[in-house]
Amino acid sequence: MTQVSMTVNGKSVSGEVEGRTLLVNFLRDHLSLTGTHVGCDTGQCGACMVHVDGDAVKSCNMLALEADGTEVATIEGQANADGSLNTIQQAFQDHHGLQCGFCTPGMVMTAAALLKDNPKPTEAEIRHYLEGNICRCTGYHNIVKAIMAASGQDVNAIAAE
Amino acid sequence: MYNFEFERPTTIADAVAALGGDEAQALGGGQTLIPTLKQRLAMPGKLVSLSGIPEMKGVCVNDDGAVSIGGGTPHAVVARDAAQHYPGLAALAGQIGDPAVRNRGTIGGSLANNDPSACYPAAALGSGATIVTNTREIAADDYFQGMFTTALEEGEIITEVRFPVPEAANYQKFVQPASRFALVGVFVAKYADGVRVAVTGASEEGVFRWSAAEEALSGNFTADAIKDLTVEAGGMIGDLHGSKEYRAHLVGVMTRRAVAAAA
Numbered sequence A: 001m002t003q004v005s006m007t008v009n010g011k012s013v014s015g016e017v018e019g020r021t022l023l024v025n026f027l028r029d030h031l032s033l034t035g036t037h038v039g040c041d042t043g044q045c046g047a048c049m050v051h052v053d054g055d056a057v058k059s060c061n062m063l064a065l066e067a068d069g070t071e072v073a074t075i076e077g078q079a080n081a082d083g084s085l086n087t088i089q090q091a092f093q094d095h096h097g098l099q100c101g102f103c104t105p106g107m108v109m110t111a112a113a114l115l116k117d118n119p120k121p122t123e124a125e126i127r128h129y130l131e132g133n134i135c136r137c138t139g140y141h142n143i144v145k146a147i148m149a150a151s152g153q154d155v156n157a158i159a160a161e
Numbered sequence B: 001m002y003n004f005e006f007e008r009p010t011t012i013a014d015a016v017a018a019l020g021g022d023e024a025q026a027l028g029g030g031q032t033l034i035p036t037l038k039q040r041l042a043m044p045g046k047l048v049s050l051s052g053i054p055e056m057k058g059v060c061v062n063d064d065g066a067v068s069i070g071g072g073t074p075h076a077v078v079a080r081d082a083a084q085h086y087p088g089l090a091a092l093a094g095q096i097g098d099p100a101v102r103n104r105g106t107i108g109g110s111l112a113n114n115d116p117s118a119c120y121p122a123a124a125l126g127s128g129a130t131i132v133t134n135t136r137e138i139a140a141d142d143y144f145q146g147m148f149t150t151a152l153e154e155g156e157i158i159t160e161v162r163f164p165v166p167e168a169a170n171y172q173k174f175v176q177p178a179s180r181f182a183l184v185g186v187f188v189a190k191y192a193d194g195v196r197v198a199v200t201g202a203s204e205e206g207v208f209r210w211s212a213a214e215e216a217l218s219g220n221f222t223a224d225a226i227k228d229l230t231v232e233a234g235g236m237i238g239d240l241h242g243s244k245e246y247r248a249h250l251v252g253v254m255t256r257r258a259v260a261a262a263a
């Protein structure tokens, strides 16, 4: 076992992990942050998306020890300080960007990474950026709409499609 | 996943020393290796992470104009930082997988793995790049030795890849939609002394140069110059995603598209 320390959602945390412990297992099993989901466990579906030093990363495809000393952000840290939903989360609710909700934490984390780099993305840019996030129930239409709305842009063009 | 020891050195020298032991393996971005370990297809006793070595990261331009990329540089950094120096290469990096894969996966890992459908091998072979390791420099023409096979020795690590910058270049990728790898990808680069054409995703021998097209394009750099050229279907990959004949056909189509986009 090896000691690992990082900052998760602004709080310093540490724990003892094995070499093979994945970042997602550290978050879920050691820190009880179960909002980060394990979907495919092969790096394809994006349900486990978190930010590591600001970059979107699939936490099922990264070792916990690789995250030593980094700043990690998960879905649990996304809401506003008063507990209300942040702009992206609220837009997902307003535009029905989720059905079963399993992929939603990953979708929200990817959307946050996109809007940080590109505050006013086009619909095509949103769809391109979501290539690593798979949704198996609603399809992507309302998710794209929600991200468009969260960026403060008109969603009518998408709604009309 | 079987368990393993983990080391994260901060210099190339320490990484090479750590890899000297039995059953040690390098870890780049883990985008190929971690799924492989989960399937228990590999059983290293120790993983030596290359992600904490600053001298293996980043993009710079050498005195001779070539673009140097550290072996541990993630695809997303190449897509961003090489854009101004070698746009064709940066565009290729920006098409690998998805944003999260590009944030972790590295050029050294991709070239060491030499997946027959990977993108970077086409850029390295198509640019006549030099693969620099901890012990030597290997010309791309000598480096790729068939699918998943390279000139690398046990414990040897890619520290840098040097790309001579062409006058024009373009990569055309026919995406296999489930994996996001190339069903067929073609990298075309026009240098003062001739044109290079490298094809990935198509051949059972891995990435290869299409010399007939190179010859025709070196005289006349237009899509028209190769409109009658075809590659043999024999030796192409045939699987549920596409037959040998389909891939052979795509090689011609993607090469013409790449030339049209570059010219």
Ligand SMILES: Cc1cc2nc3c(=O)[nH]c(=O)nc-3n(C[C@H](O)[C@H](O)[C@H](O)COP(=O)(O)OP(=O)(O)OC[C@H]3O[C@@H](n4cnc5c(N)ncnc54)[C@H](O)[C@@H]3O)c2cc1C
Residues within 6 Å of the ligand: A042, A043, A044, B025, B026, B027, B028, B029, B030, B031, B032, B033, B034, B050, B071, B072, B095, B096, B097, B098, B101, B104, B105, B106, B107, B108, B109, B110, B112, B113, B115, B117, B118, B119, B120, B156, B157, B158, B159, B179, B180, B181, B182
């Ligand atoms: C969902 C998904 C989609 C993808 N799509 C594409 C795509 O479209 N195109 C594409 O080209 N690739 C694609 N990939 C693969 C991706 O580019 C990988 O990042 C890459 O193949 C391996 O790089 P890595 O740094 O992750 O290496 P790792 O997975 O860490 O290592 C791979 C191998 O290389 C060795 N190695 C790593 N670094 C070095 C080094 N510096 N020197 C020597 N040996 C080293 C390791 O020991 C291991 O054997 C995809 C991957 C995923 C998960």
